[in-house]
Amino acid sequence: MLYSLKSRLITAFVLLFLLSFVVMTLLLFNESRSIIRSYLESSALEKMDEYGSFIDMAQSQMYDFSSLVFNNTLTHEWELAMADPGLSAGERSLTNITFSRFLTQTASNYSIVSSVFLYREDGLRIGMNNEVVYDASFKEEPWYQNFKKRSIRWVPAHLDRDSQQYHNKPVISLLMPIGHFEPGLAKTVMKVNISSSYLLDPLNRIHLGENDTIFLLNERLQPMLSQTEYSLHTDMMNKVDELSVERQKHGVVYTPGQENGSEILVYKKLIRTDWMLVGFVSEADLYGQLFKLRDSIVLFAVILLLVSVFIAIWLSHGITKPLSRLVSAMQYVQRGDFAGAEVRLPAEHSVRNEVGFVTSTFRNMVGQLRSHIQTEFELKLLRQQAEYKALLMQINPHFLFNTLELMSSLAMQKRTDDTVQVIESLGKMLRFSLRLSDDVIRLEEELKYVRDYISILDVRFGDKLHLTLQEEEGLGGATIIKFILQPLIENAVKYSFGHSSEAYVHIRVQREGDCIRLSVADNGPGISAGLMRKLTDQAAYAQLDQILTSRSREIGLGNVLARCRLYYGELFGLRVESTPGEGTVIELILPIREE
Incomplete structure (x- = not known):
């Protein structure tokens, strides 16, 4: 078996x-x-x-607060004033208000303290925010009796009726005697409250x-x-x-x-x-999660076991049956019966795996050899078209991120008119760029796209950017590939501002014989000899893989050169003039083709 x-x-x-x-x-x-x-x-x-x-x-802060009140001169003066029977009612009231303000100011320095009260045996209660009350009912409270009789200083979470004006939540209290270290002999008790949630939440x-x-x-x-x-x-x-x-x-x-x-x-x-x-x-x-995991593993293992058996049967049927028919067909080929072998092979669409590939190769070996030249030529054309589309899709988002950042900055500065202008120009550019089926466009459409881009640059840089466009008449009907001027302008502006506080960029479109010359001049730092050789190589050879995978900042210029080389071939020319510290002129030479 x-x-x-x-x-x-x-x-x-x-x-x-x-x-x-x-x-x-x-x-x-x-x-x-x-x-x-x-x-x-x-x-x-x-x-x-x-x-x-x-x-x-938390305890240290409460003790520090209590010690500060206990040792303060104002506390001793208040205690002596309250014990003086000859003090007038007005003076007594003024002393209580002054001491209440002292409590308020001191408690504000300790965020942990929610409220503080001082209770005297004569029924006087003083709290924060000018609170002075005569009410002796606190003597019946358990916390007061436990402190006086048993010296219990900490009171567990409870609802303090006196501090409900600050918050109606449970509090934890620290009790301290005033004027005497022995709770039973002290005539005044200080009660410092903190919110129970302050300790409970953590x-x-x-x-x-x-x-x-x-x-x-x-x-x-x-x-x-x-x-x-x-x-x-x-x-x-x-x-x-x-x-x-x-x-x-x-x-x-x-x-x-x-x-x-x-x-x-x-x-x-x-x-x-x-x-x-x-x-x-x-x-x-x-271990609750562990037990749940165990039950889930058991259930999942049973399901996987059933699925694995089904997959094993399906895979074995899909492998062994075509292999058996292929072996039978090979036996017929051995005897020279090619018609019988073709009949015994599985249908070409019935097997879609390695076995199907072997079977299909066995059947179509001669036919593939005959059509190899034609197929290779068609694949080359398709590959060239796919490479051009990939380069075109790469250049579209290149300017979008800078424009979105500009719109964000304008919105934050509340420059509504400029924001609207940028949005309108960007909308026209995006509407034009989404026409992916149009690889070749009229020159006037490309220049219209450039003018929309220039309007965005004018908003972005203002008077610091001096950009001119010179166009020779009669060239609007000529066709060129799209998106070749905007990346050159973007690079010129970027490097000009990197070299100087103001950017001077001049764009010129002119006819010279059977060619169109598109030139972009700037006042940037110039191009080194090594970079000029690199640009010349890109113009001579379309290095597609390096451009598509490159993350360098010169991707826009390399993309333009690669697309021009792919589309125009040997008819495309490049001329670069650069003076270190003064600027660069990049000129694209394209053959004139009417629409």
């Missing part, structure tokens, strides 16, 4: 896909878990280190899996941010309690789970405030 080519192909395809699937499964599921685990331990701890540095920075961008959660816990292992789902992880909370008393500062712990496999706990302790970063992720969540 395996001696036939068809059976071998089918067996090879099936074994190839089965072997690939088995190897891929072993490599993927035996190595991926260890890679992901190692990545988790390094990447997760690295992300927590970065976030821990962010928390330290934390939400740290992910261990698809549905993981990372919590910021304070020294009492309570969530500092608006993360109420922490209480749902009851099993992991006990493990967090054990880790909080250990000396290890960070790590990854794997605990057995119930439904989703192992549970993974990643933690890091923050040294400044004894806070902790704790992340929970299940093994099923961590």
Whole structure:
């Protein structure tokens, strides 16, 4: 059975896909878990280190702000004034307003601080923006009682009713005593608030899996941010309690789970405030994409196996059947029966692969030899026409990009009239250039195209460009190939401005015997002897491959020379005159052909 080519192909395809699937499964599921685990331990701890540095920075700014207010002379003066019973109401009010402005100015230097308040035991509350209120209800707030009785300085995320005028969002607060270091003995408490989202948003961008959660816990292992789902992880909370008393500062712990496999706990302790970063992720969540990939691979492998069997049958049928008929035909040729061999060959259109090529070559060998000369001549003409079209398509976009940049600059400068003029001229040029079927045009059409291009140059360079066009009468009906003057003018303008602050370009069209002379003169830096030899060579030989693949800035001139050489052959002539530092004259000599 395996001696036939068809059976071998089918067996090879099936074994190839089965072997690939088995190897891929072993490599993927035996190595991926260890890679992901190692990545988790390094990447997760690295992300927590970065976030821990962010928390330290935020705490430092809050402490700096609190220290600045605590140690300021104005704060001590305000505290003494509030304790002075002989101070009049007006003086007391003025002192409160002055101190409120100080709080406003100081808080403006700390972008992290959203609001700040000072609370006195007599019920006075002073905030930013001239806020002075007598309301003793704050004494019933849990954060105030915990600070006075238990010296708890950090308040987890909560809605502060006093700061709702600034934003109605949860805040995290730092409490500091004023006038005394002991919270229970201080008569004034400062409450510095920052938005909970300031710390929560960066934390939400740290992910261990698809549905993981990372919590910021304070020294009492309570969530500092608006993360109420922490209480749902009851099993992991006990493990967090054990880790909080250990000396290890960070790590990854794997605990057995119930439904989703192992549970993974990643933690890091923050040294400044004894806070902790704790992340929970299940093994099923961590490897969820891996399991989906496994199922997709299995499904895809089954589909590929079925497709491979079908392709193997189709390929074997398409190869073995024509080969069998070709062998039979060769046997008839061996006996000299060419008619019988031709009958047994497959139809010329039925096989479109290497076997079909061999069969077609066998059938048409004599006929191809007979028509070789005629076919070669036709192919040469077609190739020459295709080369000319390629060069023509290359020159069309050459000026378009500069014109589009000019239109963009004019639009930004709000030069509406100039923009409209450039758009109209560009539209005429594009309408003319899209006539790809017209390789040969009247000279007057080429000059009209040049005048539209000159109008764009006048807008672009203004009085710095001095461009003249001299045309001999009676030549408008002569025909030339299109797009040969505009690239020469573009090069002349470019090199003239590169050499001088003003460009002088003179274009002349005249008749000389049976030829038309098209010359473009400029005041550029001139052409070196080496470049002149290169231009002469391009005029003598149409170096098509070099021009089409060239990325040099002289592509326009080379394109013109190549197209003239392809179309006019030996009748085309080029004359270049150049004086270093003074300018260059390029002259194209074309035979006169009437329309």
